[in-house]
Amino acid sequence: MALLESTNIPSTLIKRGKSEKNDAASRLRMRESKEMVFKGIFLISSLLSVVVVILISAFIFKEGLPFFKSVSVPEFLFNTRWKPSSDNPSYGVLSFVLASAEVTLLSLIFALPISLLSAIYLSMYAKDRSANVIRSTVELLQGIPSVIYGILGIAIVVPVVRRLFGGNGYSLLSASIVLSIMIMPTIINVSESSIRAVGEDIKLGSIALGANDFQTITRVVLPSAFKGIMTSIILALGRAIGETTAVLLVFGNAPLFPKGLTSMGRTLTMNIVTDMSYAEGVHMNALFASSMLLFISILILNFIVVALTHKGRKR
Amino acid sequence: MKKDRSKLNRIENRIFMVLLRFSVILLLAIVIALLLYLVLRGLFKGANIKNGFNINLEFLTTLTNNGGKTGGILGIIINTFFLITLVVLIASPIGVASAVYLSIYAKEGRFREFVKSFIEVLSGIPSIIFGLFGMLLFVGVFNLGYSLISGVLTLVLMILPTIIVASENAITSVDKSLIEASIGLGATWSETTFKVVLKAARSGIISGIILALGRAMGETAALIYTVGSKTEIATSLTSSSRPLSMHIYLGINEGQSLDKAFALSLVLIVMVLIINSISKKLLKCGDKK
Amino acid sequence: MSLFEIKNLNVYYGAHHALKDVNMNIEANTITALIGPSGCGKSTFLRCLDRMNDLIPGVKVEGSVMFEGKDIYKDEDTLELRHRVGMVFQKANPFPMSIYDNVLYGVRLHYKLTKDEASRIVEESLKKASLWNEVKDRLKKSALGLSGGQQQRLCIARTLAVNPSVVLMDEPTSALDPISTRSIEDLMRELKKDYTIVIVTHNMAEAARISDRTAFFYIDERKRGFLVEEGATSEVFFSPKDKRTEDYIQGRFS
Numbered sequence: 001m002a003l004l005e006s007t008n009i010p011s012t013l014i015k016r017g018k019s020e021k022n023d024a025a026s027r028l029r030m031r032e033s034k035e036m037v038f039k040g041i042f043l044i045s046s047l048l049s050v051v052v053v054i055l056i057s058a059f060i061f062k063e064g065l066p067f068f069k070s071v072s073v074p075e076f077l078f079n080t081r082w083k084p085s086s087d088n089p090s091y092g093v094l095s096f097v098l099a100s101a102e103v104t105l106l107s108l109i110f111a112l113p114i115s116l117l118s119a120i121y122l123s124m125y126a127k128d129r130s131a132n133v134i135r136s137t138v139e140l141l142q143g144i145p146s147v148i149y150g151i152l153g154i155a156i157v158v159p160v161v162r163r164l165f166g167g168n169g170y171s172l173l174s175a176s177i178v179l180s181i182m183i184m185p186t187i188i189n190v191s192e193s194s195i196r197a198v199g200e201d202i203k204l205g206s207i208a209l210g211a212n213d214f215q216t217i218t219r220v221v222l223p224s225a226f227k228g229i230m231t232s233i234i235l236a237l238g239r240a241i242g243e244t245t246a247v248l249l250v251f252g253n254a255p256l257f258p259k260g261l262t263s264m265g266r267t268l269t270m271n272i273v274t275d276m277s278y279a280e281g282v283h284m285n286a287l288f289a290s291s292m293l294l295f296i297s298i299l300i301l302n303f304i305v306v307a308l309t310h311k312g313r314k315r
Numbered sequence: 316m317k318k319d320r321s322k323l324n325r326i327e328n329r330i331f332m333v334l335l336r337f338s339v340i341l342l343l344a345i346v347i348a349l350l351l352y353l354v355l356r357g358l359f360k361g362a363n364i365k366n367g368f369n370i371n372l373e374f375l376t377t378l379t380n381n382g383g384k385t386g387g388i389l390g391i392i393i394n395t396f397f398l399i400t401l402v403v404l405i406a407s408p409i410g411v412a413s414a415v416y417l418s419i420y421a422k423e424g425r426f427r428e429f430v431k432s433f434i435e436v437l438s439g440i441p442s443i444i445f446g447l448f449g450m451l452l453f454v455g456v457f458n459l460g461y462s463l464i465s466g467v468l469t470l471v472l473m474i475l476p477t478i479i480v481a482s483e484n485a486i487t488s489v490d491k492s493l494i495e496a497s498i499g500l501g502a503t504w505s506e507t508t509f510k511v512v513l514k515a516a517r518s519g520i521i522s523g524i525i526l527a528l529g530r531a532m533g534e535t536a537a538l539i540y541t542v543g544s545k546t547e548i549a550t551s552l553t554s555s556s557r558p559l560s561m562h563i564y565l566g567i568n569e570g571q572s573l574d575k576a577f578a579l580s581l582v583l584i585v586m587v588l589i590i591n592s593i594s595k596k597l598l599k600c601g602d603k604k
Numbered sequence: 605m606s607l608f609e610i611k612n613l614n615v616y617y618g619a620h621h622a623l624k625d626v627n628m629n630i631e632a633n634t635i636t637a638l639i640g641p642s643g644c645g646k647s648t649f650l651r652c653l654d655r656m657n658d659l660i661p662g663v664k665v666e667g668s669v670m671f672e673g674k675d676i677y678k679d680e681d682t683l684e685l686r687h688r689v690g691m692v693f694q695k696a697n698p699f700p701m702s703i704y705d706n707v708l709y710g711v712r713l714h715y716k717l718t719k720d721e722a723s724r725i726v727e728e729s730l731k732k733a734s735l736w737n738e739v740k741d742r743l744k745k746s747a748l749g750l751s752g753g754q755q756q757r758l759c760i761a762r763t764l765a766v767n768p769s770v771v772l773m774d775e776p777t778s779a780l781d782p783i784s785t786r787s788i789e790d791l792m793r794e795l796k797k798d799y800t801i802v803i804v805t806h807n808m809a810e811a812a813r814i815s816d817r818t819a820f821f822y823i824d825e826r827k828r829g830f831l832v833e834e835g836a837t838s839e840v841f842f843s844p845k846d847k848r849t850e851d852y853i854q855g856r857f858s
Binding site: 034039052113122243269294298 | 338506
Binding site: 201202204206207208210219224 | 686
């Protein structure tokens with residue numbers, strides 16, 4: 001970044017003589033060094049994010065990798081027996097992985113229709129005032145902390161599930177319902193922008209051929225917005241997989257293989273949070289190995305999002 | 316053979332339109348139901364007016380006793396305030412500085428894309444992993460113990476991406492001609508940043524910081540293994556102390572009544588909503604300029 | 605009975621009176637050119653014929669537009685109308701799908717087709733649009749890979765595939781190079797045999813070359829568009845009834 005060299009002294013100051021020229025030069029040098037210092041500070045700040053990600057990976061892997069000295073990867077991933085405190089300890093996380101997968105997928109199934117349809121309504125039909133109301137509502141949903149979602153789940157969702165489906169209410173179904181509400185804002189926001197971005201000209205082309213709204217939307221608009229909608233789904237998946245507190249409060253936290261909608265279960269995140277308070281040694285390493293698994297899954301999802309969004313730009 | 320679909324088309328379209336409206340109504344209904352219940356049960360025990368108040372002035376203004384089982388929550392609120400203030404003070408300069416580098420100094424190219432992709436990864440990392448990292452680094456390596464400062468530092472890392480992205484947006488929206496004028500007069504880039512850009516982007520940046528604050532206030536997973544759990548007011552950076560969000564979570568674990576949890580949640584959500592609306596208003600103010 | 609009989613047509617965009625008191629007939633199997641300066645309502649008029657104006661918020665249409673003896677504004681159903689009256693836009697707007705799917709889009713809205721029927725329709729439509737030879741080996745490739753002129757012909761093929769009676773064209777060649785323009789003009793002359801064409805154009809030479817009838821629109825002091833005169837192209841161009849027409853055609857106005 002070249003600085004403008006202001007070695008020209010304003011005429012009113014020339015009278016001050018030679019000393020003024022020296023002062024001006026030294027002032028300039030000071031400003032230049034200040035510039036270098038600040039540039040350095042800004043640069044280091046931006047690099048901090050990079051450093052943090054690397055550190056997080058390093059620390060998690062450092063605590064998690066040693067685990068695989070005692071337990072093999074398949075034993076870890078494909079075993080449903082999690083009994084770290086027994087005489088013959090076993091560290092199989094399959095039940096948790098499956099529970100996480102089930103609750104995530106189920107919440108997506110619940111959330112997707114409402115979110116997508118609302119996004120379509122928002123971007124194509126809502127008038128200004130109703131659009132604002134809907135958007136504010138979505139923002140509100142987004143701002144509710146997970147612990148409060150958990151509390152509301154306990155008070156509203158769990159009793160209803162208990163009454164309608166039996167069991168004690170703390171279940172896969174309850175967790176999925178709560179989680180689905182939590183991920184709706186993500187899907188709605190990103191999908192809405194993608195649908196908005198679809199060109200007006202092809203919408204007109206479809207209407208001019210006699211298509212009704214349903215046909216135009218399903219055959220032209222949604223396919224065009226597909227990448228964006230997929231991105232929103234993957235972002236929502238990431239959010240759901242990483243959620244801890246809300247599911248902790250409504251899933252029942254039983255380390256069982258989740259058999260049905262009303263069974264209790266424990267996700268990978270719940271397991272980490274629950275056991276960490278008293279784990280030590282191999283047990284603790286196992287929990288960090290679980291964190292590694294979580295971390296890697298998130299990285300993969302991130303990768304997919306990048307691939308999706310960059311492919312579009314190449315055109 | 317060809318078959319005319321016009322009747323089918325008409326029915327399809329009708330059903331679709333109904334579904335669209337129904338979805339939006341359902342969405343609004345869910346939100347209203349949740350908030351309404353939250354307010355009702357927060358205010359009245361068992362969400363029933365007849366049962367008397369759940370929250371009262373005394374609750375909000377007296378200190379906690381007895382490990383939080385009795386007494387008011389003033390201490391908790393003060394702890395929350397400490398937490399938030401420290402998080403802002405530490406995270407904002409770093410976040411804004413990063414945004415400055417990325418939008419003013421860095422040229423379009425590999426370095427910029429490289430750093431931005433890391434920021435994106437950072438923003439996707441689940442809070443529990445931040446919590447574990449904080450536990451290992453701050454509580455462990457730096458030996459700060461389960462304390463206010465460990466929690467603060469963990470939260471700082473967590474909300475950094477939010478601040479960076481919001482600041483970047485605000486900075487790139489600044490009218491380029493202002494920047495050109497400053498450089499044209501011989502100012503350095505850092506001088507231009509401080510005297511022109513940050514002033515112009517001020518509302519967007521502050522709005523982003525406040526939004527990030529709102530997120531930090533509701534956080535639990537990142538704090539469980541970092542911030543400690545004492546209910547007294549924190550006396551120093553290294554004291555163990557719990558903010559409101561943790562008080563709710565730990566309360567459930569400690570066997571507190573659900574009514575109490577709702578009272579606490581109501582206070583929390585009101586705080587979060589106030590913060591979010593301040594953030595929105597600031598953003599609007601900035602746009603109008 | 606004329607194919608289109610337009611009586612006392614007035615169009616308002618909110619408070620703005622865009623088109624005033626248009627009375628005109630359009631006969632079947634003719635090419636009618638709509639000419640006039642910018643903002644005089646030619647496109648507005650065109651869009652009334654297939655009710656695409658309905659999509660503009662705040663639009664009000666008064667008067668009657670009779671198509672095949674029925675007032676199209678009295679009938680709620682616009683889908684059938686747009687099936688019979690197709691439109692080609694100024695900027696080609698192929699869907700982000702294969703050429704094959706683009707052509708069949710409109711047809712599939714209304715009919716279930718067998719594979720044979722589908723291929724036949726695709727071939728016929730592309731041939732009518734003079735595009736078949738250029739794309740017959742890459743029907744399944746994306747339409748977005750075609751050149752501008754090819755895309756526009758694809759849009760024409762897509763419109764023809766539903767077998768409309770009328771094809772409306774809103775400055776179809778203004779975004780194209782001279783060679784593509786000529787090929788589309790040749791196309792229009794061919795199409796006249798089976799279809800009725802109404803085309804908005806800024807290109808006077810084009811209007812003179814291809815149309816049977818010409819309608820000249822102009823704008824009044826209150827910025828309202830109106831029909832000055834309409835007649836056989838040779839008359840409008842060489843012995844116009846109205847001085848304004850004469851001036852415009854002589855090139856005194858833009």
